Amino acid sequence: MLEGKLEQASLFKKLVDAAKELVQDCNFDCSETGIALEAMDTSHVSLISLELNADGFSEYRCDRNITLGLNLTSLTKILRCGNNEDMLTLEAQEKPDSLIIRFENTQQDRMSEYALKLMDIDQEHLGIPETEYAATVTMPSTEFQRICRDMYAISESITIECTKAGVKFSCEGDIGNGSVTLKPSASADKPEHATKIELSEPVSLTLSTKYLLNFCKATGLSDTVTLKMADENPVLVEYPLSSGHLRFYLAPKLDD
């Protein structure tokens, strides 16, 4: 038996919106520690790893591990039935054939309940092991989104070069090229507007703009975004959540 209550439906809505850009059908693994989703996109270039810890819910209960196979397009349809401010409850039985989704408005005078039929998805469970990163950049998530969007118009790949002096995003396309350099800054009053760089050695990675832009769908979830990089390794793009995380991994483009 699973029961999880979120104070605001918007969080879950945004998470699903961010995930559905990459995956269609996926398994949500529910355990006593929380709800997790780990899935690769269909072309196996990126991976989404989502964790909603139990303490992020106002109420949470999960007696035994349950796997919920969901079609995200269908899930989105149901989530649209509730308002952002509504309270959201997810509920499933021991051997569920559907997921119950409940909305309750702030005045507590309107309650709605929907059931989404579950799918049985036979999929391999893949994850990216923890690695040492040579560079960690934390920056405002809107800034990152803007860079990706701007550069998507020019080229299908972005090169991110990280040095002590700053982080440089550059791209080269048929119509021309462009670059944006961010220097480490420390604005004391608004820490979320700052760019922070931790570096053990300089790193340079070339990545697919299309996928980065897909990750940016999560911008609304967090003010900052962290990029963790190591040469010839997948980049980790993390949007911190108050309890849990939303991580994206993206394989670098290698010259071949």
Added chain:
Amino acid sequence: MAATVKRGTPLTDFTNIPHSSASQPAGDTKRVKYAGNALKQKKASSFEEDLERLEEEIGHSAENDQKWARPALPAFDPKTTPIVFQQIDAEEAIYNDQPVVRLFGVTEEGHSVMCNMTGFYHYFYVQAPYQFEQYHVNSLHDYLDTLYPGAIYSIEIVSRWSIMYYLGESPSAFLKITVKDPRHINRVRGGFERGQVEWRDGNVGFALETTYDNIQYVMRAMIDTKLSGMSWVTLPGGEYQMTAEKQKVSSCQLELQIPYDRMIAHPSEGEWLKMAPLRVLSFDIECAGRKGIFPEAEVDPVIQIANVVSRHGDSKPFVRNVFTLNTCAPIVGSQVIENRTEKEMLMGWRDFVREVDPDVIIGYNIVNFDLPYLLDRAAALKVHDFPYFGRLVHVKQDMKDSTFSSKAYGTRESKVINIDGRLQFDMLQLIQRDYKLRSYTLNSVSAHFLNEQKEDVHHSIITDLQNGGAESRRRLAVYCLKDAYLPIRLMEKLMALINYTEMARVTGVPFSFLLTRGQQIKVVSQLFRKALQLKLVVPNMHQEGSSDEQYEGATVIEPIRGYYDVPIATLDFSSLYPSIMMAHNLCYTTLLTPEYLKRAGSTLKLGEDYERTPNGDYFVKSGVRKGVLPVILEELLGARKRAKADLKKETDPFKKAVLDGRQLALKISANSVYGFTGATVGKLPCLAISSSVTAYGREMIEHTKKFVEENYNVEHGLKHDAQVIYGDTDSVMIKFGPNDLEECMRLGQVAADRVSEEFINPIKLEFEKVYYPYLLINKKRYAGMYWTKPDKPDKMDTKGIETVRRDNCRLVQTVIETVLKKILHDRDVAGAQEFVKRIISDLLQNKIDLSLLVITKALAKADYAAKQAHVELAERMRKRDAGSAPTLGDRVAYVIIKGAKNDKNYERSEDPLYVLENNIPLDTKYYLENQLANPLKRIFEPILGMQQTTSLLNGAHTRTISVAAPTVGGLMKFAVKTEVCMGCRTPLTGAFAKGALCKNCMPRAAEFYRRQIDSLNGLETKFARLWTQCQRCQGSLHQDVICSSKDCAIFYMRKKSQKDVQDSTAQLARFDSMAW
């Protein structure tokens, strides 16, 4: 458990795909034969067994086995002995400075003949100028002699009618201008047409003239001597002259000449329907290409040439041999001729062809591959003596490119090679012309027609086999021999030689025209033959009309769509268009021009002497003048009737085949007459005829509908109102109402007879069949059980349904076929739904065999304007490995894989093998939505309605899916797999990480273990069976399978099965490390 689940369905039942079982003797004798020879039994492949048996059978019955030369010519006296032969080819030639038609042929005893038909001069007609008299002839002749020195042979005034229009009874004066050399005719003709003939005597002279009777020399000569293609000829003793040995130009046993008017041409009837023992050579070559490049004649050697020769009418080929480069282990039943050098081999083959002297050369794609390759290779090796294997010993074989374009057959590029005196009959060209298939590789064609597979050795492997030892070359030789033998089998099975011979005889054109020319020449030949008889001349029309000119075609009664669970009677007009032309006397010669009608209208009466067609044209009735086309059609249909009657009486299977081919040829010819009049870019288009024909057709269908609905209803004492639910061109489908099959048949028969009475003879409405039940999907799309007798259905009949289209995957075809069978044959709609659900569910869970999902398309040209899946894939494969990538002309096989969101189809096409090897997930949704959904909707909607059909495609059964994890993709090399519990799919961690089950499922461990073992056993058995299947097909159970045929369902199944076994073994191994 996929294997066990699917074995029951027809989709994946590989057990009943037959292997080589070519006309084997009864099983018992075979077993006895090998009982004492265990070693032999082990080694011999089925095809080798065939070879061996051929030798035994022939060896016992005749001494002629493997004897190349023709029977020796006995001594005879040319003064008294007539020579009778079947001529197979005719060509224009110069002999003693005179134009001749050179006929090649074979006598009944099998002696080859070349006969020069002398003294025939080519001619054309031009209308004589007004007041042109006999005394003008010499003056005109003199004038033309100065204009075209030495060209004119004679000028004659003759009375003829022009074939165009009815212009009264009296003939007009024409000049028949005969030229000495057929090559001059076009200059002289052109002169008249361009107004360059400025001869004038007072008012008498030429302007821009229309010339008449434009036809090539050989055809002209054949028409005037009444010689038709493949017919028999008698040269009476004393009339012909033997060519002196020194002057002989051919390798024929008999070389002679005869004046054209002394020769007796036999019409192909009765006794003269027979066939001479034509020698048919089928051959195939193998070349050793380099890795990744399709063999090029400049560089890559020819390494083997296999030959099979049979005499027409004999059941077994009497020569089977293979020329090999380097040594080759012996093959029982076949000669192996080893050669040290390529030059030696090429020359050896040339000498072989000369000695065996085939009349027909066949093979598979020989015209565009084998023959050009041999010629190019010989040129590259400077073997200058090679290209002389025609019957004219001094004529070199040359190649030309040609483009053949026809409305009926489309545009094809091909090579033309002159092998004088020998017919070339490429089975690939024939099959492409006459049959619509998914694939035209020799392998799939033989699978389709002969139920026999062959191994498909990719050309990159051939080199390895050649570079191996004598044993591996032997393997290649057997393969090559089989490729040479199959075309002969195909030819026999399809009765291609017989049918084409009959077509040549019926239409009168030489055999070689049938493959190299279009439909029109056949009608032209018949038209000219008839015109000659009736003293008609055919104007030389210049092609002005554009091909876009359209006229209204046949009518289609709007279908009342639905599923009919009552008998639907079908009434057909037999030979509708020909009978309309006959009934209404529609012809060039009966067409009245408005001007003539105005002028002579008073002498002709509408309705009595002439009639107005629904299209608004006027034709005189047969009482005034009988049209040529109706006469031709009457003869054709009459001959067909006779042939069909003879066919019923005939017992000899060989003669039966000839007669059947004949009646088919007659039917096709009759139907092509209408098309000829409507071909706007044709030789003699006449839209007044063709649009009148279709207009009559439309009227008749409408009338039939009206008549049936008005006369078969409750008012007339029947229980139901009859309703015409559909009609197309020449048929109407009637729902009479009763549930009783017999009653419907009776009603259909009566209605057909009554309606026939409404129309002019010979138009006849026939009751042919009843569909019950009947599924009418749309115009030209329907299916039903076909009944001609009330006791049991004949077959299931489908039209326009996705069972034959080639641009979808085989899954669609099999599913549709099974569904229709269940609905129509078994009347089990629920079962059909269940079946569809199971298939969809299997599809989403990746349980469908990959071979069923493969789509193939030919890579026709390098740059398409729009991006296409198969072109893009070929490009990607080339980047991956240039060696195995498909080249121009290959068929590209592909599947659609899952891609990123918004990826186009062409970005998601992938090589099926690559998909198998790397476990790439397929876009099952694509297959469901883009391939299966629409055809299924079309079938089920009339039965179940919209709602239920939708649930059929989106119901609960679509909620279990399986997604493969590929081994390629940017992130895969970084990812770590977490095993999930085999019971409930939760990820395994901690102490359970290495095992197979999670804590909760542990108590049921034994059950899951058992299940896994069962599954593995099933997969292993399946793989073993597939592997032996392939070994049998390749002909040896002791060798590795090297076949990579992309058309073969078993190939993918075998590859997939191999992988399944590996995966399943790995899964099972997880139990080993489990903490029990």
